Amino acid sequence: MHAFCKVMHSQHCLEVLGMNTASPPDCIKPATPYTGIYSVQDFRKDILDFFRCQYTMADDFIYQYHHLEEGEIRLAQLHVPTSAVTASFTPAITIVHKRLVDVKGQYEALSYVWGNTNPGGMRLLGCLGTGRFLWIGENLWSALRMLIQRRQAKSKKSSGTDLVWIDAICINQADEREKGHQVMRMRDIYQLSARTVAHLGEEKDDSRLFMWFMKRTVRKLMERFRRIHDEAAIRARIVVEYAIMADDEGFIDGAVRNETAKIINQIFAEFCDDPVMSKLLDNRRIMKSFALLLARPYFQRIWTVQELAAAGDSTLYCGSHFCDPVWMSCLLLNTLHPAGIQLTDYIDDHATRMSMCRGIAQFTATMSLRGNLRDNSYRGLHFLLQSFRPSLATNELDKVYALIGLSGEKHLEGFPIDYTKTKAEVYLKAAKAIIFTLDGPGEHVLYEAARSENALTDCPSWVPDWTEMPIRTNLGLTLSATAKWYCDASGERRRAVKADGKSGRPERMSIRPSGKTLHMKAAVLQQIAALGSPPAPNSEGSAALNTIHLANVIEDLARYKDELGSSAYPPTGQPIDTALGILLEADQPRQTDGVTNWNEEPGTRSFLYGVDFEVLLERAILGKPYRAFAAQIYLGCRSSIHNMIKATVGRRFAVSDSDRSFAALVPTRTQIGDWICILERAMVPFILRKNPEDGTFTLVGDAYVHGMMLGEMFEDEENLPVMQDIVIR
Template sequence: MESLRPNYAPLAEGRREIRLLHVAPKDPSQPDSAIASRFSAASLDDNPDYEALSYAWGDHTKEKTIFIDSTSVGITRNLHDALEDLQLAYQERTLWVDAVCINQADNEERTHQVSQMRHVYESASRVIAYLGKEYEGSDAAMEFLEIVGRDPDIHYSPRLNPHIAVHGMDICSEGLRDAIISFLDLDWWKRVWTVQEFALARNSVLQCGDRQLPGSHLIQIYESYMKHAYDCCGGWDYLNAKSAKYGIDIWSALQRIADLNFACTSEELSFLEVLESFRTRHSFDPRDKMYGMLALATGRWENVIEADYTKSTEDVYRALALAATERTGNLGFLSHCYGRRYPELRLPSWIPDWTAIIDEGSHNNLMSRLSTYNLFDASSGALSTLIYQAPKIALVTGVVFDTIQNTGPERGEMGTTPEIMRTWRAMAQIAESHLDVSTGAFWQTICGGLLYERSNAGPSWRRQVPTRDWPLYHKWKTWKFSEDEPSLDSNVQATSFDIAYHITALDRRFVVSRKGHLGFAPVATAAGDVIAILSGVNVPFILRAVSELPDSGSNICYEVIGDCYIHGVMDGEVFTRYAMPLEEIRLV
């Protein structure tokens, strides 16, 4: 039988109507028969009883069929797997499933239904996060997570009792670690839409095959892991051991739970923080990188933009950049301009490309760096202005105060830490023997003016105090240059410096300016690029002069290369010490 589209009767927008899918019970006499179902329309105002499905669409090829109102309808394999595992034996099951309950071919209906997605998931009696069919290792992973979620005091380390053991394996077992990592690497954890679907649920459950895990366990799992990893069970050898099969460690895998915890528990979320937290997640439609998170835009970010599938991706991304400036009064959104841009999108350099390719392992550290920017005030509280001139110019104010003279190699190309330090010191023209506080500009640049500390209240960042923190650099350098290279655990005081060093230098080059400033700038930075302080931004930016555009008059234009750390100008010195006046800067 030919696969057709369902028969979609119009929905009454004024009544907040949605379609519900009623899945008929299994026919025990015909276990291989096609799934039968029917549609009904229901108003959210009437509090209908239904469960909402959250799943990864996967391959969009509609290779499976079900019956909806006696019509054979093509659906994806992932959806068919979900309906097959959710179908009850003796009674009908009422579900809301976005792929079929929304007429995906009708942009007007799609736009309206997406706009009320928050209410759809908040109103559901339960949200079922379906992760896929049972597979080898899924049972062990779910049992591990179930134990941790049920008993937050149980230890990870097999040296302590009681400790976790699953199927005869403890956390030191590569088999158990791989099972946990593979479970947290399923597509559901990497899809954009599943974030708000899970975060908005008043009651949720994760299901893999026919095994379920209460959604409330996820918060307890992450809190337990943080508690034990930093305290009693701090055996970094197994917590940081990368899986040979999946290329990441448990810490990175559990970060996906941490991100969901952030979305579920934060009272007022910055929409830019939400987008950044889940930036490496995927969506078939690039506009959904934004639309799929709109239900999490609260407080001053509420209704920041509207879902509208008649608009191009470029229009949507530009609308957010302009709205972000209006809502926050600053140009902080510019710090999200990084990653390898998607060439099909014709975006100006000053508009973040939310589809940009970013390594997930690096992304967590990049987010940590972004979180430190509120500790700086390079523009000395200057109010931001942004005037948009179609099609691509943004007029802002600021100061172009210096030019890049030398750039170092990428850190990954430079060998050992001692070799890296020698190269950078040579660029800065600092003799190897100079180890006193007089070389403060160098060692403070190495850690980006920051230190990472752990306390009973949790880990946090702080600005360094040169006269007090100089010994930390010396201890860190002694550790890094040691031939025996003792473990970092035996140099605990150097940890805060080491973390700051890696965060500061990540995806950046060491640079020296014509005026002698030291710093770290994006890998794409080249000699001749300029350093600018833009009004309403906490950190400096690297800009690149480009040929004047036909509609820009005789004014020079700049492309945004990215934000940077430049020692000696992070606290408004360009204005307070050098008294440089603001000028108009054209970004393209």
């Protein structure tokens, strides 16, 4: 027999490839004899290259999935060897079918990032007892090795097996119908697992040091927690306090969890007072390792949101070292943030800092969502899509599909997970579902569509492209939090604070989707007559989040002021400097509490807008036209500068036509002749482009128009805008 086949029949090959050695498939038999020395390592490399190049889809080599019966899932049964897992160890599995209800709490669910799935980066995973294989990515290969090592470390026996649910293995990725059905069950799969094991990747960037720090931290905090925490006493007090709900175990358990969380949060808040821990917090190497951990791809992928949020119990692994995500979240929010420790200070590379900030925003939002799910307090789909819009997905349909199961909205239970649909079809259906939500804020669809340039093809302008990174801040969100006025259906301006002092809220915007069009009422007011400078790239080539563009906008405003004259008054009747100062900030609150947009999150905005901060100072020193003007608009206030950059990102200065012209910040793609419109019950105006052939409109985006915000146009009873029916396509 050829040397090639002899190696194939060796017992070692069974462990290398997990293959039945009795009869090798014809596809791997050599055409010509091999002479010379041929090692197992040579064989392994050659055969993998051979399969990868020529037999990727060969039926006699690839594992063939069997049909899942109703209620069934697949599980991967790990082959745990008796010997230690070495660098050359190759994982192997057995795929089994089980009814989900029968294996509740008897399996673990793996959470990981798929990573590179190009043919050159794939590995062969042997399926024991079949003589066949599955192609898996390098990240999953690493995760399987971690799971097996973890199983060996936990087991007192010399060998054993574990059941694990792994999406890439337990779902037939080639069967779109099965894939859609199983994706619908993923929330239940993770909730019913004994534990979710999250694989962040291999050990690197001092991750081992941070995991050691977390273990020491948790050990110290748990000592204090046990001294002051008495669950029995807390439960007894809650039963008395909420006597009417004493028979509701779910309510009582939730109240106990909330009280326990308060104690843990308080302990973390006092963390910095401990002399030993405060020294560790001051350790730059530890804090940098934490920052780099949060910059990993795991904390930026959309599917990990569901996997962590739905998990009953979970552990984060880096290599063989681990920590609890709940404790890590507490450290981040209740210790570092109150202490003023900014993880951005420990990373010099701007791209890595941006990744870390996105990771922080997603991780903290995910842990908050996890708490909501445990208390049966669900978030709407519009909130989830807005909160996790910066999250990344390989398949753009997953930006919707990964969040549908977390919304808890009854009308979405039948939302089809169909991977044969196009992106435009799925996003249109999701937008309509949000609009039709009972008592839901349908106008959020328009606000979300306005946050980016919307490059969706074959899709209406009013449907958000949830795969695009948000460019503009959501004016409807930032202003509505402090709004005291709104417009009703007839255009009448009403107070949002009722006579009894309680807060009111605008009624829902009356939006009627019909096919790909949106029908509503609006006041079509004025056209754009002049435009200022378009966004300029910053020193790193990015057109977003930079002070260079802010400086250009300030120059535009300075020229506008010179043309009007210092004694001129805008339509609001305010001094020109006051009006333009408010315009530059888009009247945004300077406090960041309660915001959900990733670039407004308190832990990120302190550095995002300072990349080119020196540009402002340089221009002022050089005596640019806006020097005196800049001194009048609070350039000494850092929060004010942040607001200015947020307001001008993705926007440019504009002036409307007519004798009563208005100054505005409008979307970048606004054109001269576009219309400023106030949509029924909307708190901010929108820019619409009229289509001459049929009179319909295209949504360009929301705008800050000084004097038209929050129903100001309806104060003049003699010149009330006329509401009319319009169609947006």
